[in-house]
Amino acid sequence: MVGGGEGAFIGEVHRFAARLDDCYELVAGALSSQPEKAKRSADALGIARHYSDFEAMAEAESKREDGIEVVSIVTPNHLHAPVAMAFLKRGIHVICDKPLTATLAEAKALYQVAEASQAQFLLTHNYSAYPMVREARAMVKGGQLGRIRSIQVEYAQDWLTHSLEQTGNKQASWRADPAQAGLAGCVGDIGSHAYQLACFVGNTQAKEVLADLSSWVEGRALDDEANILLRFENGAKGHLWASQVAPGNENALSLRIYGDKAGLEWHQEAPNELIYSVLGEPSQRLRRGNGYLSEAAMSVSRIPAGHPEGYLEAFANLYREFAAQLLLSTHHSDLPTLSTGLHGMRFITASVYSSQNNSLWVTVDG
Amino acid sequence: MVGGGEGAFIGEVHRFAARLDDCYELVAGALSSQPEKAKRSADALGIARHYSDFEAMAEAESKREDGIEVVSIVTPNHLHAPVAMAFLKRGIHVICDKPLTATLAEAKALYQVAEASQAQFLLTHNYSAYPMVREARAMVKGGQLGRIRSIQVEYAQDWLTHSLEQTGNKQASWRADPAQAGLAGCVGDIGSHAYQLACFVGNTQAKEVLADLSSWVEGRALDDEANILLRFENGAKGHLWASQVAPGNENALSLRIYGDKAGLEWHQEAPNELIYSVLGEPSQRLRRGNGYLSEAAMSVSRIPAGHPEGYLEAFANLYREFAAQLLLSTHHSDLPTLSTGLHGMRFITASVYSSQNNSLWVTVDG
Amino acid sequence: MVGGGEGAFIGEVHRFAARLDDCYELVAGALSSQPEKAKRSADALGIARHYSDFEAMAEAESKREDGIEVVSIVTPNHLHAPVAMAFLKRGIHVICDKPLTATLAEAKALYQVAEASQAQFLLTHNYSAYPMVREARAMVKGGQLGRIRSIQVEYAQDWLTHSLEQTGNKQASWRADPAQAGLAGCVGDIGSHAYQLACFVGNTQAKEVLADLSSWVEGRALDDEANILLRFENGAKGHLWASQVAPGNENALSLRIYGDKAGLEWHQEAPNELIYSVLGEPSQRLRRGNGYLSEAAMSVSRIPAGHPEGYLEAFANLYREFAAQLLLSTHHSDLPTLSTGLHGMRFITASVYSSQNNSLWVTVDG
Amino acid sequence: MVGGGEGAFIGEVHRFAARLDDCYELVAGALSSQPEKAKRSADALGIARHYSDFEAMAEAESKREDGIEVVSIVTPNHLHAPVAMAFLKRGIHVICDKPLTATLAEAKALYQVAEASQAQFLLTHNYSAYPMVREARAMVKGGQLGRIRSIQVEYAQDWLTHSLEQTGNKQASWRADPAQAGLAGCVGDIGSHAYQLACFVGNTQAKEVLADLSSWVEGRALDDEANILLRFENGAKGHLWASQVAPGNENALSLRIYGDKAGLEWHQEAPNELIYSVLGEPSQRLRRGNGYLSEAAMSVSRIPAGHPEGYLEAFANLYREFAAQLLLSTHHSDLPTLSTGLHGMRFITASVYSSQNNSLWVTVDG
Structure with missing residues (x-):
């Protein structure tokens, strides 16, 4: 995970979503660009490998045998493109919060990097994963x-x-x-x-x-x-x-x-x-x-019906479907x-x- | 009443509205431009004096001692202006359904006629007379x-x-x-x-x-x-x-x-x-x-609260307030x-x- | 009408209900047992013939050529029985608010009087006259x-x-x-x-x-x-x-x-x-x-649908159906x-x- | 976990609830009394240690250094008492679905066993853990x-x-x-x-x-x-x-x-x-x-507000609070x-x- 340290909102949501269906394990993070805060946040979450620099993280993880397979990007918008590029270039799958980037130019550049990568990309437009939205x-x-x-x-x-x-x-x-x-x-x-x-x-x-x-x-x-x-x-x-x-x-x-x-x-x-x-x-x-x-x-x-599901469950649907897609090497047409x-x-x-x-x-x- | 004969919708609404608070009596009408239908409609409603021509009605009623004081216009839009003019020119107050006229030119012409008349004019934007709209x-x-x-x-x-x-x-x-x-x-x-x-x-x-x-x-x-x-x-x-x-x-x-x-x-x-x-x-x-x-x-x-009031009650509010305005020669600032x-x-x-x-x-x- | 003078609630509701469909005219009333209040209330409502004693009213109205055909009873419960009896005995139809009486004994006595009368009786359980209740x-x-x-x-x-x-x-x-x-x-x-x-x-x-x-x-x-x-x-x-x-x-x-x-x-x-x-x-x-x-x-x-009807309209349904029943001498099976x-x-x-x-x-x- | 094998409903709910806040790890289970089904269910869930007999599980786990600290009981009602007793007697904390037991006699017996145990007990009346119920x-x-x-x-x-x-x-x-x-x-x-x-x-x-x-x-x-x-x-x-x-x-x-x-x-x-x-x-x-x-x-x-939480989140609240209670050796007064x-x-x-x-x-x- 990149971003999502202390005081963040969406990072925690992504962590709940990843955990709910037991398809992911959170083992590494660059939760903040401030080294102390990055460490403190990682410790609080029990994350073994922490970095304060996403490039360093991408590089290190891509080299490890047990390196991460997927990264979640939960930073402010302007970092989406550089962070995603860093991981995509190294073949690590990306789950990224929306909007895609801060500017259209960044988006186009990122798109080209992704085209050249084997890694897959998920944009967390979570609202489209509510069951009744899918029904609609x-x-x-x-x-x-x-x-x-x-x-x-x-x-x-x-x-x-x-x-x-x-x-x-x-x-x-x-x-x-x-x-x-x-x-x-x-x-x-x-x-x-x-x-x-x-x-x-x-x-x-x-x-x-x-x-x-x-x-x-x-x-x-x-x-x-x-x-x-x-x-x-x-x-x-x-x-x-x-x-x-x-x-x-x-x-x-x-x-x-x-x-x-x-x-x-x-x-x-x-x-x-x-x-x-x-x-x-x-x-x-x-x-x-x-x-x-x-x-x-x-x-x-x-x-069952009548037992309300909510926002976290919808978010988790994206995580679960993306995991299935990665495992099965298929494409799920409802994923952003x-x-x-x-x-x-x-x-x-x-x-x-x-x-x-x-x-x-x-x-x-x- | 002009318009509102057999098969009409809004004419009947105006009649309910006029009746609810007992401020009006319906005594004359040109309910249709077809003479037979005009008579049949008037008979069905127990209206004593019926006309098939609104000009004739305006003329006759304005001459009677017991002629109508107010006319309700519930025709299609293109007749609003000529009918309203006929009555306003003769000093008879007008209650008219919306929109005011079929074209802006007609609306301007009607406005000038009204300026020159002593008679008053109410446009039935009934939704603005719901109690909670007034509260808003x-x-x-x-x-x-x-x-x-x-x-x-x-x-x-x-x-x-x-x-x-x-x-x-x-x-x-x-x-x-x-x-x-x-x-x-x-x-x-x-x-x-x-x-x-x-x-x-x-x-x-x-x-x-x-x-x-x-x-x-x-x-x-x-x-x-x-x-x-x-x-x-x-x-x-x-x-x-x-x-x-x-x-x-x-x-x-x-x-x-x-x-x-x-x-x-x-x-x-x-x-x-x-x-x-x-x-x-x-x-x-x-x-x-x-x-x-x-x-x-x-x-x-x-x-009292909890006893729902509806559409007819809101419509009737306009009629009641207009009646009060005519009687008291005041102007009610919430009337269209x-x-x-x-x-x-x-x-x-x-x-x-x-x-x-x-x-x-x-x-x-x- | 008996009862329903100044400060009353349900009397006014009955009057709205009677008026909405133009099936009734309110011409006589014993709106209060206090003579002055009875007169003041009748004057305020434009009721020509006022009484302060329901027995006197029943007697007088039953003797007139143009006497009332129907009476509405909108008093507190304990008066329902004596008032209803006074009118039923003289062949005048009764519309009575609920509950029927103050005690079961009164109800039984009233029932016997009604059995012996040609006049009809309507109990205003108004909620059963909402359209969607009828549908149910x-x-x-x-x-x-x-x-x-x-x-x-x-x-x-x-x-x-x-x-x-x-x-x-x-x-x-x-x-x-x-x-x-x-x-x-x-x-x-x-x-x-x-x-x-x-x-x-x-x-x-x-x-x-x-x-x-x-x-x-x-x-x-x-x-x-x-x-x-x-x-x-x-x-x-x-x-x-x-x-x-x-x-x-x-x-x-x-x-x-x-x-x-x-x-x-x-x-x-x-x-x-x-x-x-x-x-x-x-x-x-x-x-x-x-x-x-x-x-x-x-x-x-x-x-039409989407134009809310409310409490008064439901109440008026009872009045309208009872009027139809009296005119047609039929029995409407949905009337209480x-x-x-x-x-x-x-x-x-x-x-x-x-x-x-x-x-x-x-x-x-x- | 005891119960909750293939085809179960509430067992899966307990697992979601345990996982959401990352306070529990599911390491052992007697998910079914049928050995094959027990194994198949455990495998499907990636549970390392599986048993087809809850007594055996209680005995074995209580003896292990890394034995379970808490057991979740998600069987039909008649098994609540014997299963809970087996674990309570051995000092293992119990999370049990409602109702407590099948009969009052069982409940009383269970109560006595619990009195004699150091272990704690949580009954999953999950609806009482919704935030707005707590507010109420x-x-x-x-x-x-x-x-x-x-x-x-x-x-x-x-x-x-x-x-x-x-x-x-x-x-x-x-x-x-x-x-x-x-x-x-x-x-x-x-x-x-x-x-x-x-x-x-x-x-x-x-x-x-x-x-x-x-x-x-x-x-x-x-x-x-x-x-x-x-x-x-x-x-x-x-x-x-x-x-x-x-x-x-x-x-x-x-x-x-x-x-x-x-x-x-x-x-x-x-x-x-x-x-x-x-x-x-x-x-x-x-x-x-x-x-x-x-x-x-x-x-x-x-x-945040407006992001609906649902049934699983409420259920997880019980699990989270019980974990905190066990860790802090305090008693949370809102837990059943x-x-x-x-x-x-x-x-x-x-x-x-x-x-x-x-x-x-x-x-x-x-």
Whole structure:
């Protein structure tokens, strides 16, 4: 693991996720770039081999007989590319948090390095691994919604309503700093998740985007809210709202998708349910763990219906599936890849450009 | 009453609304332009004086000692302006359904006629008369949300998912016909309600809009879905989604509004509740009829908390307040006026223009 | 109307209900036993003929050519029997609020008077007139739930958590007074509604009950909470919880009913929905106003789906159906009758007796 | 681990729970009494030391230097007592699934063995380890509800609506078999959880119970539904409904508790929320992970608000706290003990006795 030392949030999540299904063992880490903190963090976690330099770690581990097979990258965004490159170049598989990188240029460079490597890459768009999200995707792919017309996706939080980054909060500080977060704030941090979710379930991606980004808090360099219109490759249209300044929202990622036959609705804060509405019929509440669900949902479900699974379980699904993929040398089509991440960076870049140009329609993969 | 004969929907709603609080008596009507149907409809409703020509009605009623004091206009949009003019010119008060007219030109002409008349005008944006919507507006005006930053409003239905207008359905037919509905379909029919709601609660109006309208059903001349970005006069930004092709949505008008202190959430299908979230505190569920609400909400509430009030009660609130206004010759600041309607037509016109020009930002009152 | 003068709650509800569908005209009343208040109340409502004595009213109205055809009784419980008798004896139809009377003896006496009269009787168990309650009953009768096994019904409020009756509150005062309310408090006031709802939807009635009543507030003579076990004639079992001392509950009447094929769930505070769960299938959310509902629900529905109907509309359904019954001289099988009320009094009596005898099982119709 | 081989449900849950926080290592097991299955199951899980006889395991492990410190018992109920005794006698700590035993006699015997042992005992009433349940308990203890008057608890499922035990389903078979499940079916399996939850949050226990048990499915020897009235030591009253035959219910454990100041409501299927209603104020939605919660809730919470935690996380809380207790030799007052389990067996026994005697009030600890 690189990153994820004391005070980190997502590093701990990755550790829970790795442990839950007993597919990984955490044996080495560069948990911090500060040597003392790196050691202290490693000791606290009982990690045998600790480094304060990711290059040194990549080099040393790649040389060991019992060196790591996979590294998890849980640093701020600007380090994703260099760290991933260091390991990919040495044939070590990479699990990397999103967004892929801080800038599109880095993403392209990383993509080239990965192309040349035998190692595999997983981008942890964890929300796409909830069972009922998998069910939704399967339903769209299976034609149960008919031709998709409209996608409404949103991701609202409130923790940055005030200037938290000026209070010493570690999570807020790096996210508000262009040098660490990259070209976008809210759009990169959570908009990227919302966009990936819409594409994943809708089984499509945006051709063009049009954005109006805002930065509401005085002194904040990056965006903290975004309204983005979407035109998808399959002809559907949509809207993405991402906000980190909406009081009353904790982690309110929601997706609604409508075809000419039926609609679906899913909410991350009630993840075990999927509302399915066929035109002219009563809405149905599909619930995780039931026999009427598809294999796509059942295969990522651990316990019986009515016993809520949550965020960690969804995160762990990615880890478990990636482990299976590595063992079986197969490709799991529902896992987010480096291509997913590269496209995501194009989306972020196009959104920022659109907003800077008074909300032009901008081609995403142009 | 003009319009509202056999097979009509909103005419019956107006009659319920007029009757509930015993402030009106329905004594004359031109319920249809077809004489036989006009008579048959009037007889069925026990209306003494029936006409098949609204001009004749306006003329005759204005001459009678016991002539009507107020007329309700519940026709398709293209008749709103001529009918309203006929009565306003003769000093008869007008209650008119929304949108104000079929085109902006008509709206301006009507506005001038109204300026010259002593008679008063009520536009039935009924959703703004729900008690908890009144509470929301009072809270925004009272500063409980702080400075408003973001407004998300939406109005989703599914009844036009397929081509209902080609099946003889009366409600669908006129709404899909530009000659009767005017320049917009979904934006005029329900987008106008959503927009008025956002402005009413946000205590502001849009300076600029940017729209992407769609017409999903083959052969449909007008829009049936719209994504519209908003920039408000008070500095807030927002998004309006209106759709009549979203399976699973019946009459899903919802508003969320966020300031730098707190947020509010209201859903028309659960109208007796308002969710109020102060940053850092548990969300509160404000419910109609409770002593902790403001006079703004309590004054439009009839029965105790927990006894749900609905759509007809909210509609009736407009009728009751307008009656009080006529009797007391005062002005009730929460009632939608002809100015509200004129601005609404500017919003519709700007949205259509924006969409026709690849989603330009367009000034609303320009 | 008898009762329902200044400060009353249910009298006003009856007036709204009578007016909504334009089937009744309110022309006479004994709104209070105090002459001045009776006159003042009648004047405020524009009621031409006022009385301060219900006997005088019954006598006078029965003699007039244009005398009333129907009387609504909205007094405290102890007056239901004498007032109803006065009008029934003179052939005037009666609409009476629940519970039927203050004591079982009165109920039996009233029943005999009614038997001898040509006039008809409606007991306003209004909750059974919600469209989705009618749908539920139709589903049970149609066998969609299979053999009924279990019924959980509850009615929770919080307005009597403290000793409101000692503060001069008119509604609380008479309900807490055995001389006016009768032998039960909470069980009579709201338990009777819950029980009727369970029987109405379950299409059965209790054979035996077992009760544990409580009176939590110091100095309160009657019960304010009840837990009652039920054994129904159709073999089902159940539980009824009624409370007026449960903080956070406004008017939380809920019913859940389970057969060996499916279950139903309905909540009065969200009355336009009915949750229907077939074993092994996703739950369905049936909603008022949709074409997939039965005639039983559609016939008591006024406006399209998604436009919420509420308490007053349900109450008005009883008035409208009773009017139709009087005009057509037919009997509407879904309307609560005097027999319903007599059985309800047996339920109340048996519950009180059971509780006084350390929760014996007591036969209801014994 | 004893039990939990192929086809088991709760054994896997215990393993997830043990692993999540990295406090346990699974090194030995008697996963089945069939030697081949025991070996196969152990191999599949990578467990080094496998036994097919729990006595042999207890003996062998107690003799090893590196023998297990704790055993998890996840067998059918009738084995809880003998297995627990075998390990307790040898000083090995026990984590045991609920209910404590199959009969009260066994429970008493086990209690005596435990008294004589240095080893500690944890009963996995996992629902009491949800953060918001801990919050609820802290609020009751802190007096925020005032004097407790009423507790409504329920636990509804539908998986035994039909005769699943006759289809070869392993989970259903032993639960329906008195020889394995003990004296009760539904009351023991899920009623015991519901009862413990009520006592845990209410900070009290029942003095007397009165029960009406049912066995709806033909040929089923044990109860599958129960309505139980409760009178608590603190003076509160309540009702417990447990059912395994209620279509539409997956694992619907819910608690509502009311005092003279406020009420609380919690639902296991939406476990991250707690509804708190102070009389006369808007209801508040307390949500896991927020700074306004007590230490009691925060200490069992892993990730930020809005990132749902679920069933496994709650289960893991017990494992984590028990590990801490063993390491620190302290006692954690929120952990269910052998005394909790013994009292639970008294509750089950009293309920069965009451029902067999036409619903007498029966003293629980008599």
